[in-house]
Amino acid sequence: MNLNGKVTNPGELRTSVTLKSRTVTTGTGGFPISTWPTTIATVWAKWQNVHGQEAWIAQTAQAGQAATVIIRYRSDVDLTCAVFKGADRWEIVSMDNIQEKNEYLELKVIRKREG
Numbered sequence: 001m002n003l004n005g006k007v008t009n010p011g012e013l014r015t016s017v018t019l020k021s022r023t024v025t026t027g028t029g030g031f032p033i034s035t036w037p038t039t040i041a042t043v044w045a046k047w048q049n050v051h052g053q054e055a056w057i058a059q060t061a062q063a064g065q066a067a068t069v070i071i072r073y074r075s076d077v078d079l080t081c082a083v084f085k086g087a088d089r090w091e092i093v094s095m096d097n098i099q100e101k102n103e104y105l106e107l108k109v110i111r112k113r114e115g
Helices: 053-060
Strands: 015-026 032-049 066-072 082-085 088-097 104-112
Touching (some): 015 066, 032 082, 082 104
Antiparallel strands (some): 015 032, 032 066, 066 104, 088 104
16 A cells, blocks of 8 residues: 555554445424435544644644544545444545545544434
8 A cells, every 4th residue: 555655554454434425304493414324335444543733733623533544445435424433423524535546545534422
C-alpha cells in the first residue's frame, strides 16, 4: 500500500467497520430525522484515533472524538454515509481519494452520540 508516497503494510487494515447510507424522513413538527437502515458493506480499515494537537483542536471546536479511517476505494461511499465501529456511529466530515488512484479512501470521521 502506497499512501502519499509512503509505503505501508496492508496488514494495517485490521479494524472491521460497517459503512451505512442515510435515510432522512420527516418527524413530528416537520423536523428531519436521520436513520441508517442500509448497510453498504462491512470492510477492513486502518483506524487511527486523533491524538496530540489535533485532539486539542477538535475539542476546542467542540467537534467531539475524531479519527482517521483508511479503507480500500469504494465508489458507493460519500459524505452522506456513516462509519459504524461496533455500535458507535462516526459521521464522515471529509473524504480523500488518495492520489486520485481509486485504491484507498481516507475518511476523517467524528463520533456521534445518539440521543
